[in-house]
Amino acid sequence: KYLLGYFSLDQSGGSWFLPSLMLTLIRPTMFPVLRNEDLKEMLESNKESLKLEAMKRVVGLIAKGKNASELFPAVVKNVASKNIELKKLVYVYLVRYAEEQQDLALLSISTFQRALKDPNQFIRASALRVLSSIRVPIIVPIMMLAIKEAAADLSPYVRKTSAHAIQKLFSLDPDQKEQLIEVIEKLLKDKSTLVAGSVVMAFEEVCPDRIDLIHKNYRKLCNLLVDVEEWGQVVIISMLTRYARTQFTSPWKEGAVFDENNEKTFYDSDSEEKKGQIEAKPYIMDPDHRLLLRNTKPLLQSRNTAVVMSVAQLYWHLAPKHEVSIVTKSLVRLLRSHREVQYIVLQNIATMSIQRKGMFEPFMKSFYVRSTDATHIKTLKLEILTNLANEANISTILREFQTYVKSQDKAFAAATIQAIGRCATNISEVTDTCLNGLVLLLSNRDETVVAESVVVIKKLLQTQPTQHSEIIKHMAKLFDNITVPMARASILWLMGEYCERVPKIAPDVLRKMAKTFTIEEDIVKLQTVNLAAKLYLTNSKQTKLLTQYILNLGKYDQNYDIRDRTRFIRQLIVPSEKNGALNKYARRILLAPKPAPVLESAFKDRDRYQLGTLSHSLNIKATGYQELSDWPAVAPDQSVRNVEVIEPVRNLPSSHTSSYLLMYKCFVLWDKFFSKIRTLLWLRFSLSDTIDPVFSL
């Protein structure tokens, strides 16, 4: 009714019948109803071209994020249009607004139901796509039925669409889980490369814990992998990585993972047949484990960076240590790609290079920084170079760092100084060289560089304070010119900590601080109080009055942390009748020898997250992150994967399906029979080779 009212208004607007896009665009947006009214008129006209024009404009509105929901009744009428482009645009509209207009959306359902039976597979698929994208809970049973039917469709494209629909239905109504799992189970058996990626995606979303569904399809997935489309490859590889970690034993045994004793007990509990081979070879890789590694390796040559990364993480998490390095070259290759790709790849290399320097050392120069790199790329490269540093290459790396320190990008220059500090602590040969270099930087013109150097020098001095009173003196001289609070605080801390090494200078610094105390930053004030306390304990004759003055200033400071600290320090160091107990220990508390800080990589322990994941990138457990399990101590039954005995049949054309089924049944029967005998005789065989056991029996 009210639409009619607006209708007359629009008539006065006068131009509703003009199909020109321009006119609508220049109309004032203050009258959205007016504008949409002419669209409505066009949509209800008899001319296809007018309808199409209107729909295009509607989609334009949706794209801009404008509300076009009041056109719903007019649009939904066109869902059965013969014009394919018009129909598709209507689909776009439906998917966008059906959730808001559930009742009206139901009008379109019958059209889709009809289309689901269309002889054209493309139309069947797109009908299912839209039907499942309409988030209207009332049609859940219809969707369920459509998915079940589509999962048995002859066209692999429709089956693929049904795999996608599974996820949509699951997010709409999680109660359908059990039924959906049945469909997933069925689709997992599908032998089309088209379906594989999508159904594994559905599996990951709906029931990632149902590892048992994978067993029978494991070998098939491994063999299909090369021919699956790129996106599916990524999903399958990451699922198989998780699967392998639950089903195979660790190939890393030679390392420190298991000690001698453990290994023995481990094999004692395993099959007797294996036992004979233990003496010669302590670890035999499951052939299925090998199959996975072998079939993913060619994918390192993929043009898709996500595929390469997923293979790299698979090797990192599953391959024997000496085989992991085959991924290096491919990862380094990815560094030529877009900046965002570089960012992710560098993050992963940073994690890898902490544990396995050798993998990336030959490619050290690929991580050299260019002045045109973005700051976060530069910092990551720096991180990796620092990880790679060892006695042999440290001089090259330090020379390279010298160039970086001078960079105009000050954040990066500061990061370089941190990196030099880390090299200095890690490689004792160069500690002195680095320290001297850093001291030279103290006379740098740039404040951030100086400040960062002070902070790093402070950390370095803590590790070996004995012979460096010269440097401390030097820093005291610089103190007046340094304004960065963190650097000032660091110098004050150093003065306090090693005040006995610089007995003449420290009180003087305190005197200067007393003058400027009120205008300093909070961290500087805290360190001033600290310095005062330490000097009071070691040299109370000279500093007693100064200390008291500073404590008085602190007492009335605006910041409560400083007031608290002052009160605490005063009670601790100044003897009075109330606080005898702690006073005795003041010296031991304040001047205790302190452990040196450990300078380590921000990427240490990042490998607790599976590489290549969002969680790894953010260093935070992301929603829906699936933890990689530890290797099982004892491999679960290998025979669960054994369905593939009929593997040669796989390649037969579909007309042979019946004979295939027959053979399959035969095999199942034979397998049951065989396992009975096996249990009877208490014989245990490795069933990995599917023919052999028969003969050996």
Added chain:
Amino acid sequence: MIHSLFLINHTGDIFLEKHWKSVISRSVCDYFFEAKEKAVDPENVPPVLQTPHHYLITIYRGKLFFLSVIQTEVPPLFVIEFLHRVADTFQDYFGECSEVIIKDNVVTVYELLEEMLDNGFPLATESNVLKEMIRPPTILRSVVNTLTGSSNVGDTLPTGQLSNIPWRRAGVKYTNNEAYFDVIEEIDAILDKSGTTVFAEIQGVIEACVRLTGMPDLTLSFMNPRLLDDVSFHPCVRFKRWESERVLSFIPPDGNFTLMTYHVSSQNLVAIPVYVKQNISFFETGNCGRLDITIGPKQTMGKTVEGLMVTVHMPKAVLSTNLTASQGNYTYDLATKVLVWDVGKLNPQKLPNLRGSLSMQAGAPKPEENPSLNIDLKIQQLAISGLKVSRLDMYGEKYKPFKGVKYVTKAGKFQVRT
């Protein structure tokens, strides 16, 4: 996987949004704007961001941000790679990927996005498949469409989707059958102050343009395949043949595509085609500096160096330049502080030189570091690694195609430290 996509221009306007699942309010982009504000330079915005309920993965291409909203764990490279594929597709369809073009073709863009993802999972990303479903806009076609009422959208399933060679459509017909291969090599290098090579490597790519009728099966072989250290292929290349025989055997996509990329390791000595003599200095007093750059040929294998260009990102304190170029023109952008010297062809008899003075902001301290020089160049008919295609054979079709191979060497990330 991918929940929503927002396209944002460099001034921060969201000009397109697309949701594959429930609608997510565009206010989620505020977290991104915050990070963008912090990063100053758009290149410095971290590609992966975390917000209280979502994760944002962004790429920056052609002054546009492609921002995708993610709700659950997903390999970030998966999303990044996909977003770049979207940008590539736009480029392929419309010739460029810019705000204006996307706004002009918003319906086609929307149709494309609809086909490329289903429920956030990539559906059709192969350009050949997409082009069968949604035809790229051309002026002729839009005229025909308005007259006849036909549309740009196909109503049958693209043949490629079903076959195991999704990259090629069936029933391709040409009157002139041609196959062209461009071997393009880029030299990535860092040279230090004295001209010594700190780091150099060659990255190559073979771009193909194949217009052949039917289902041709091609084999491309090299004279010296051992040179190739690390390779990556278009999915059409049969990896097993490469492993065993070192030949590229493939059924090509129709039209333009990247056949392979390769890497020639830095262990091999990389020929550096030019040398740079430079002297950039800033004086302690007087607020000025000097600049003197000369470029000469080094190892050019007897070919001419063309398209020579030098780009220098000057320190912020440099206000203006007063230079003379013996060859070519130079420009200095006052806002971005970038000096570009377009030299053109390198004449070995008369070496190009750029010299003069730089004037600095009064009172600014002398810059700590001299700016590094980025060199751009091009050498036709030369693959600097020495790679040579020996032959191209075609099987499966009867006609005789016209074949051609072209070599080009370019400077990639070629940087001279000063």
